[in-house]
């Protein structure tokens with residue numbers, strides 16, 4: 308019975324995109340490692356099983372002390388700066404969460420953040436990127452079919468509204484195809500085509516798309532028409548807007564507490580970001596406001612981390628991508644949330660036209 312449970316548990320641990328190592332409670336030798344740990348440590352499970360803890364680290368004192376504490380207290384212990392012999396970095400310092408697993412001790416290993424990253428650890432990024440590639444590959448298959456079907460339909464539809472929707476399907480499938488191409492190549496969405504973008508064009512298109520999927524939500528648009536163009540990648544800005552609107556729609560629809568989403572733009576002087584030695588002003592503010600239930604408190608601290616979600620079918624990747632894309636624009640993202648009002652603000656630099 309216990310064996311069966313163990314097998315099930317290990318099968319589950321094998322599909323998780325985090326490195327897990329099980330150490331024997333008796334002599335601290337390695338009992339088992341999961342698939343991701345194999346990748347991460349670049350040695351097979353077969354190699355590790357039965358090996359002493361010194362295989363994991365040349366300086367195993369911290370690991371030993373940590374496992375000792377877990378056994379003593381029968382509770383979870385977290386430690387920072389634990390040296391672990393990672394294949395590409397023999398002196399990698401890890402964040403380790405250790406907890407009791409029957410008579411053994413389970414370790415979750417995470418690499419410390421790289422400086423200047425957007426808050427995701429290397430492992431998280433590896434996991435997101437391989438997921439990205441897989442997803443892109445799968446996405447491209449049905450896209451051609453959708454576009455073909457829309458083109459067939461367009462010959463039969465005569466109303467203006469119908470034609471507008473068909474053209475929406477076509478431009479959106481083209482956009483997803485471009486995104487999928489990029490994701491397949493880079494594992495993530497690279498921000499490539501930086502140029503002047505009228506943010507209102509992007510927001511209007513995103514609103515139209517969201518509205519066509521959710522008739523019950525009232526969208527308000529409150530734009531400052533004098534706003535200058537931002538410097539950005541139109542597809543990536545669309546991706547950001549759609550993800551934030553989708554989250555707002557889902558929060559509202561799921562909890563049935565609100566019914567309104569406001570898209571707002573304004574000029575906000577005074578916010579800058581340090582960019583390789585110089586200050587970059589970020590005066591264009593885009594707000595996505597909803598009157599839904601607010602961000603659940605247990606999600607707030609890790610909002611932008613991958614796989615953080617409170618939705619049964621959620622992947623927890625939307626905001627990870629949003630934060631990555633905003634940072635790739637040299638921009639910033641801010642969040643404020645309470646029941647009845649959630650605001651995601653994006654701050655972006657303006658496009659500097661050459662003097663005529």
Ligand SMILES: Nc1ncnc2c1ncn2[C@@H]1O[C@H](COP(=O)(O)OP(=O)(O)OP(=O)(O)O)[C@@H](O)[C@H]1O
Nearest residue numbers: 554555558601602616617618621622623624625626
């Ligand atoms: N406007 C919002 N109102 C309330 N909660 C929100 C809002 N936006 C995000 N959240 C919370 O943040 C979590 C993470 O959002 P994120 O977009 O990263 O993932 P997701 O929406 O769950 O899944 P997906 O990968 O499909 O986007 C959500 O599950 C939700 O709990």
Ligand SMILES: [Mg+2]
Nearest residue numbers: 550554625626
């Ligand atoms: Mg989302």
